[in-house]
Amino acid sequence: MPEFVASAGRGIHIRWSKTHDNSICLIISNVPGSNATIEEGGQDNDKPSNVWTCSEREECDIRVVTFRTQSGEDGEKTDEFEKLEKLKRKIESGWKETLTDIVANLALWARDPSAFFGRIDHFSSERWSFESLLESERHPTQVPFHKLNLAIHLKERQDNCAHEGHFLKINCKKEMIVDCYPNFEILDEKKQRSVSRKFETHVKQGEILNSMKNLNAGLLLIVAPLLSIKDLKLITPYLSLPSNPPSNPPSNPPSGSYLAWLTEDIFAEAEKYTQLASAILTYVQGKTGSCRLWHYRFETFIILVNVQ
Incomplete structure (x- = not known):
């Protein structure tokens, strides 16, 4: 400085x-x-x-x-450190309220992860998540899981395409957008661009949340709902475990460490809910829902055949 x-x-x-x-x-x-x-x-x-x-x-x-000290390389580091400290204070002031809701519903959600979302009324895991994110009224605790779900599904599609060797990644993405937004192909060009941008934005944020999940899945429940789009971008370089015990207080953000924007106490508390967060994520990914969807379509097909 x-x-x-x-x-x-x-x-x-x-x-x-x-x-x-x-x-x-x-x-x-x-x-x-x-x-x-x-x-x-x-x-x-x-x-x-x-x-x-x-x-x-x-x-x-x-x-x-x-x-003015916010100029040049040192100034940029100082400015970033101040933003990280501000985010840390924001999380410290809001995480207990989020935790209260989790504790109140812990037994129910652990027994039935679908209760976390309240209602399931869409055809596929991907479409359900995308349409949920498009809704004007969204429950903040559900948003991180839907964004992460989109990112995971797209990654799986792209990996499969690369393995088969006959699709480009961009084709996989467009196919997924069409599946998430069935009327996409009949939209005008301007509306298509708007839908595509929203999809890509959610996926990028989901990729950051995936790094957070790999660090500590419980953070998806008690911290992620508090983070804005700018917050997610800010913490992207700081989603790893600290290599050495940090100074207290640190004179600079620990290199790549979550301690730059989060306290040890909150991190430790989040670890208690790792299993619950993983169960909710497994549910939203449609591990069970996909089977139900296939079964529904299969029965419909049989009924049509019998009618004819």
């Missing part, structure tokens, strides 16, 4: 304040009764631009100097 040192001779008074954009504002004035004044350096090549000198001049002269 850059270091700025302000010094003044006799007759000079320095005060500082922090502005709304986190800049440091130095208010430099002469002491009442003195003839000291302040002049900015840097007028020639011999003096750096942040050097100010004192000279005898008129009374009550004042200068305001603003130093």
Whole structure:
């Protein structure tokens, strides 16, 4: 982090304040009764631009100097660290409310993961998740699982396509969009682009949530519902276990570690719900739902044959 040192001779008074954009504002004035004044350096090549000198001049002269530290590589790191600390405070203030809901329904959800979602009224796992994310009223605790579900299904499709060797990844993605949004192919081009962008956005966020799941699946339940799209982007480089015990408090975000945005206590609490989160994710992926769907279609086919 850059270091700025302000010094003044006799007759000079320095005060500082922090502005709304986190800049440091130095208010430099002469002491009442003195003839000291302040002049900015840097007028020639011999003096750096942040050097100010004192000279005898008129009374009550004042200068305001603003130093911006969020510039250059060090400034960017400082800005990121502040964002991570802000996110950590946000999580600390909201996670217990999320946990209260989990504890109240723990026995029910553990016995029947479908109760976590309240209602199931779509044909396939993928379509169910996509349409749930398109709804204007969404339960925040369900959203991470639906986004993660889309990312997992697309990855499975792309892996299968690559294994078979006759489809490109983009074809797999388009096929999945059509399955998730049955009227996609009759939409106009503008609407198709809009649906595709939403799908891709959900999948990208789902990929980040997948890294979170691999770190600690319980975080999907007690932390992920609190995170915005910007938060997910911010924590992407910090989804690994710390290699060494961090300093307390850390002077910089631990390299790649979740400790940059999360406390050990919350991480440990989330681990208690890893099994529940995994059961819910297995359910939303349609491990059972796919069989039910196949059985339904099979019975429908038999009925049609018998009628004819």
